[in-house]
Amino acid sequence: MSTFTIRLATTNDAESIRAIYNHYVTHSTCTYQIELETAEERVAWFGxxxxxxPATVAETDGQVIGWAALSPWKSRCGYAWAAEASVYIHHEHHRRGLGKALLLDLIERAKAAGLHTIIGGASSDQTASLALQYAVGFKLMGTFREVGRKFDRWLDVTHTQMVLQ
Ligand SMILES: CC(C)(COP(=O)(O)OP(=O)(O)OC[C@H]1O[C@@H](n2cnc3c(N)ncnc32)[C@H](O)[C@@H]1OP(=O)(O)O)[C@@H](O)C(=O)NCCC(=O)NCCS
Known part of the structure; x- marks a missing residue:
């Protein structure tokens, strides 16, 4: 694979981001979304x-092959310095350093924007997701038992956190 670049996402990337994400909606517990995301929902997300x-993408040869984003962790004003991180790599491009590069880039953007902490976490069966978070320095905070349900089974959720500054 040629090298990749990371840049801020634009609405022109909405369909690429949605396609990467919807693969996991259908096939994985890394998202508990069950219905495929619509084009309108992803455009609204950009708003x-x-x-x-921010939302960022990794691209190679003009093709978006991964994306990442920070979202509010909770809506109350007092939570304004905490954000939640998401990273999704196209399922044919795993283990090439994309996820780590996107997450490290997101951490730098969070620091620059004055955020204080990033919340991570994943369905507890998502080894890759949690391993990536630990690899960049997130710490284990705890596990909620059977708070999710997908593919006819109860799912635990493990939370992680990084304090930035
Ligand atoms: C989790 C995910 C983003 C990792 O992205 P990736 O580009 O494949 O990961 P990287 O190549 O950057 O891996 C960085 C490190 O994470 C860890 N890691 C990544 N995938 C792993 C796996 N399958 N098993 C164990 N460790 C893994 C390793 O420590 C790895 O370092 P190494 O390759 O030097 O051993 C990717 O698997 C993915 O998109 N999964 C589905 C979506 C998801 O779970 N997103 C997380 C929700 S926030």
Missing amino acids: ERSERY
Whole structure:
């Protein structure tokens, strides 16, 4: 694979981002979304992005093969310095350093935007997701038992966190 670059996402990337994500909606517990995301929902998601809550993409040869984003962790004003991270790599491009590069880039953007902490986490069966978070320095916070349900089974959720500054 040729090298990749990371840049801020634009609405022109909405369909690429949606395609990467919807693969996991159908096949994985890494998202508990069950219905495929619509084009309108992803466009609306762009309206929630800002310097504090950016979306980024990794691309190679003009093709978007991964994306990442920060979102508000909770909506109350007092949570304004905490964000939640998401990273999704196209399922044919795993283990090439994309996820780590996107997450490290997101951490730097979070620091620059004045955020204080990033919340991570994943369905507890998502080894890759949690391993990536630990690899960049997130710490284990705890596990909620059977708070999710997908593919006819109860799922635990493990939470992680990184304090930035
Ligand atoms: C989790 C995910 C983003 C990792 O992306 P990736 O580009 O494949 O990961 P990287 O190549 O950057 O891996 C970085 C490190 O993470 C860890 N890691 C990644 N995938 C792993 C796996 N399948 N098993 C164990 N460790 C893994 C390793 O420590 C790895 O370092 P190494 O390759 O030097 O051993 C990717 O698997 C993915 O998109 N999964 C589905 C979506 C998801 O779970 N997103 C997380 C929700 S926030």
